[in-house]
Every structure is written in C-alpha cells, then in structure tokens.
Amino acid sequence: MGRILFLLIIAFLIYLLFKGFLRAQTRRGEEDRKNEQKVEDMVACARCGVNLPRSEAKPEGALFYCRDNPRCIAGP
Numbered sequence: 001m002g003r004i005l006f007l008l009i010i011a012f013l014i015y016l017l018f019k020g021f022l023r024a025q026t027r028r029g030e031e032d033r034k035n036e037q038k039v040e041d042m043v044a045c046a047r048c049g050v051n052l053p054r055s056e057a058k059p060e061g062a063l064f065y066c067r068d069n070p071r072c073i074a075g076p
C-alpha cells in the first residue's frame, strides 16, 4: 500500500513538472511573438542610405525612400 502511494506521489510530481514545463514553453512563445511585433523590418533609403522601419519608408518599386525627407521623395 505504501508503495502505491509512493508511486502516486511520484506520478503527481512528474505531472506538476510537465505542467510547469508546458506553461514555460507557452510563455516563451508569447514573448517571441511580442518581440517579433516590436522588431520591424529595417530598410535602407535608396537615396541617402538611412535605415528606417519599413512602415516609415516610402516604397517605390523594389526600393525604399525616407517618407519624412522631401529630398529623398523628390525625383532626381
């Protein structure tokens, strides 16, 4: 009887460890997702070479230009 109880306790401990491990994995996945959202693709302006987030750049064909810099948006 004592042996069965011992096995049950071991099984319970393994279950707790497994549950904690799963939760840690899930939390790490969420953090990764959060970091991915924070780190945006950086592109270099084709005219002045400044690196800026893709959302702040003005795409023109395959190239990107600074949206805030009038000199970069204007043609040659």
Ligand SMILES: [Zn+2]
Pocket: 045, 046, 047, 048, 049, 050, 065, 066, 069, 072
């Ligand atoms: Zn530029």
